[in-house]
Amino acid sequence: MKGHFPINKFKGLTTPFYYYDTQILRETLALIREESSKYHYHIHYAVKANANPGILSIIREYGLGADCVSGGEIQAALAAGFPADKIVFAGVGKADWEIKVGLDSDIFCFNVESIPEVVIIDELAGARGKIANIALRINPEVDAHTHHYITTGLKENKFGINLSQLDEVLDVVSGLSHIRLIGIHFHIGSQITDLTAFQAACSRMTEVQEHFNRRNIFVENINFGGGLGIDYQNPNDHPVPDFAAYFAIFNKYFQAQPGQAIHFEPGRSVVGQCGSLISSVLYVKEGSSKKFAILDAGFTELIRPALYDAYHAIENISSDEDGDVYDVVGPICESSDCFGKEVTLNKVSRGNLVALRSAGAYGEIMASQYNCRRLPVSYFSDLL
Ligand code: LLP
Numbered sequence: 001m002k003g004h005f006p007i008n009k010f011k012g013l014t015t016p017f018y019y020y021d022t023q024i025l026r027e028t029l030a031l032i033r034e035e036s037s038k039y040h041y042h043i044h045y046a047v048k049a050n051a052n053p054g055i056l057s058i059i060r061e062y063g064l065g066a067d068c069v070s071g072g073e074i075q076a077a078l079a080a081g082f083p084a085d086k087i088v089f090a091g092v093g094k095a096d097w098e099i100k101v102g103l104d105s106d107i108f109c110f111n112v113e114s115i116p117e118v119v120i121i122d123e124l125a126g127a128r129g130k131i132a133n134i135a136l137r138i139n140p141e142v143d144a145h146t147h148h149y150i151t152t153g154l155k156e157n158k159f160g161i162n163l164s165q166l167d168e169v170l171d172v173v174s175g176l177s178h179i180r181l182i183g184i185h186f187h188i189g190s191q192i193t194d195l196t197a198f199q200a201a202c203s204r205m206t207e208v209q210e211h212f213n214r215r216n217i218f219v220e221n222i223n224f225g226g227g228l229g230i231d232y233q234n235p236n237d238h239p240v241p242d243f244a245a246y247f248a249i250f251n252k253y254f255q256a257q258p259g260q261a262i263h264f265e266p267g268r269s270v271v272g273q274c275g276s277l278i279s280s281v282l283y284v285k286e287g288s289s290k291k292f293a294i295l296d297a298g299f300t301e302l303i304r305p306a307l308y309d310a311y312h313a314i315e316n317i318s319s320d321e322d323g324d325v326y327d328v329v330g331p332i333c334e335s336s337d338c339f340g341k342e343v344t345l346n347k348v349s350r351g352n353l354v355a356l357r358s359a360g361a362y363g364e365i366m367a368s369q370y371n372c373r374r375l376p377v378s379y380f381s382d383l384l
Contacts, residue, residue: 016297046267056080071098135183144189187225202253275360298330
């Protein structure tokens with residue numbers, strides 16, 4: 001089935017561009033709000049997935065907080081109107097200026113990833129006469145069964161504090177006077193479709209929490225990070241992820257302590273399906289054994305296929321004629337600039353518009369100017 005694109009409204013627009021279907025985004029957000037509120041869960045949108053100001057302002061309307069990984073993301077979230085007391089800040093390498101942005105804006109919490117980082121946050125908070133809220137990002141050593149580039153919860157990853165170092169960290173934290181330990185944070189990976197991985201994260205969180213309790217430490221906040229996957233194969237059948245099943249897992253497998261708030265940081269599952277990269281066919285080139293559809297978009301606009309070997313459904317939205325099999329490639333001078341091999345498309349001719357689906361997350365935001373190309377522009381369905 002083809003996606004529903006307002007092809008007439010696309011006429012005259014310069015390609016490539018990102019197209020965001022705000023109805024899908026709003027349906028997704030309404031469902032997140034409905035399902036998470038059943039359990040009083042707190043949702044912080046992971047800004048890294050897409051920081052387009054139009055996207056951010058719609059997400060903010062639904063009352064979500066923001067999960068940031070840089071000073072720039074904190075500034076983007078604040079500019080879009082996210083309240084500072086709903087902003088969390090993670091990242092293994094927070095620069096001093098970024099920590100200062102967080103402190104000066106009075107964000108809700110720093111998710112800290114190492115002992116040296118916690119010492120610096122304490123020092124910078126002290127210099128301002130402030131007390132910074134921190135959550136310890138623990139590496140839960142849970143296998144998320146996803147692509148190795150986007151797995152984060154294994155021992156060999158650079159993220160988080162290892163389970164074996166918990167006592168050492170708690171000793172350091174207890175000696176610092178300008179930080180307050182308010183939470184435990186996990187993030188096991190991204191594009192997770194096997195929900196049992198989250199069940200494993202719940203068990204591990206219970207163990208870590210019990211470890212804290214044995215030392216008489218009780219935290220008010222538990223943060224399970226992001227990671228819920230989307231259906232890249234069938235975006236039309238599953239435009240909105242199954243948030244009901246997702247939140248139900250945590251409700252079933254994690255027993256919150258009295259007064260404890262549970263937090264999540266979804267990124268891809270919020271914005272992935274609402275975005276498509278729209279590109280024009282420049283040439284159809286017949287090789288000796290195959291046909292190439294050469295697009296005016298390349299990995300500079302959507303790097304996921306080149307970087308992670310990721311699949312994005314591709315559709316020729318200009319033609320209804322029975323088609324052929326093409327390798328769909330971009331114009332960049334690198335062999336990895338290929339969106340899909342042996343893709344069946346409606347008959348392709350020069351000037352046809354092609355949609356690369358499920359590109360709302362980690363698409364526009366990861367664009368680059370390699371080959372001196374221009375960054376892509378974006379259009380929203382309700383503003384066209
Ligand atoms: N929280 C933390 C601490 C994270 O590191 C991430 C993603 C998220 C939340 C949001 O995860 P999500 O719900 O989007 O899975 N560029 C890659 C994905 C990198 C994900 C990095 N961390 C891609 O295009 O697949």
